[in-house]
Amino acid sequence: MSAPSDGDAGIALLDLAWAASSLNLERVQAWLTAPEATQQAAAPSPAPPPAALRWLALLQQSRLQALQALQARLAQRAAAGQPVARLRELYDLWVECAEQAHARLLCNPEFSRTCGELLDTWLASASSTETA
């Protein structure tokens, strides 16, 4: 297998970033197994690698914390007589809560280790395709 082109790498990584924000396991799995995807389209999907499952579980936990923070902020605003009145305001508040939760996630040593394992999984997947 040849090395990925710049464009391929960028699209793959953007896809992973999207998968992260949408908690989409299938897309994470597709990212990890992208080298095989075109060659083994008919083969049954392999089980998700443990690193991908852990990675998504941590992301899911982070999104849940963001959602809880959003609910708390909405309740505070409503109690103070200043409820959120616009969809855009709600979205801004969500992004604020989500980025704070994501920042905490990035500082989590377990997530850091899992990112390393996720990359190892992808590299192993890529090299096994090369030797196949």
Add this chain to the structure above:
Amino acid sequence: MNPTTAITAESLLAELTDYLDKLSRGLDTLARLDAPPPAGAAREAVYRRARVTLYRYQPLHPQPRPVPLLICYALVNRPTVLDLQPERSLIRSLLVAGLQVYLVDWGDVGPAERGLTLADYIQGHLRACVDYVRRRHRLDAIDLLGVCQGGTFSLCFTALYPSRIRKLVTMVAPVDFHTPDNHLTSLTRHMDVERLVARCGGYLPGAWLNGLFLFLNPDRLLGWKYIDLVERMVDEQALRDFLRLEQWIFDSPDLAGPALVQFARDCFQGNALLHGRLKIGRRRVDLTRITQPLLNIYAERDHLVPPAASRALAGRTASRAYRELGFRGGHVGIYVSRGASERIASAIARWLHGD
């Protein structure tokens, strides 16, 4: 209506209609936009070494200061961000403030550059550029401004060749890579960068780095930024400014494998610069060899290089004239936000020339 919000079906419909109207008008503006004219300050290439180019900017002051300032930027992005457009240009502001400005542009990494090491960049290219400027101005020492990773390089260079630098300015430069709020370190700490680079063919495509940077704040950088743009899209100038910055953000050059692997392993993973263990070529970088006056500029809301990562430089050098300057903004805002470039450039010029 949800009891925790005051959003109603009617208000929602009105807001969405208004948003779609702005989007529609914004797309019209986008379709009308011409290619933006070249916006950078006038400059000439005065020296080339392989793909590295040294630019000299045309002075904008009738009596420029005699000691020139050489800017060393990071490898991970293009230095064009320092001169994106006239009203948001650190370089132009430095010129207006009376400085003679040179810039090292590392250029693209082609097949011949994929094997470059940190030593090649710092002891080879950067040293050659510094020496060119010294020769041209007949000076023993010049001033050096290192930005972001280029700040780390500038610290290494000054520690290795102290007699060639008169005064040193570092801007949003990482020194301590292990502060608890360093998200980039956290994300890459356990990554096998060497294997990744080998897998990519001996270098790292710039697009990989873009993905990594986006993942530091995906909600803001992949969603909010574009939703928010619609509010300003009808304004041609605002749209042009946005596109210029977007073009810069997604134009990260490829990175030479050995240089990246050493930077990731020694700095991000090993924090070797701070602990005096970093080696460039065969020489150890000892920050206490830096005795020059040193101005360390950091951004207070920097999500890439947290303030603590830059401020860790305090007390690590032997400079008896160390000064810090905090800027209220983020990592990129420090170069491109309106008014910031004038303030920073004026502070740098005052500090360099003592008035």
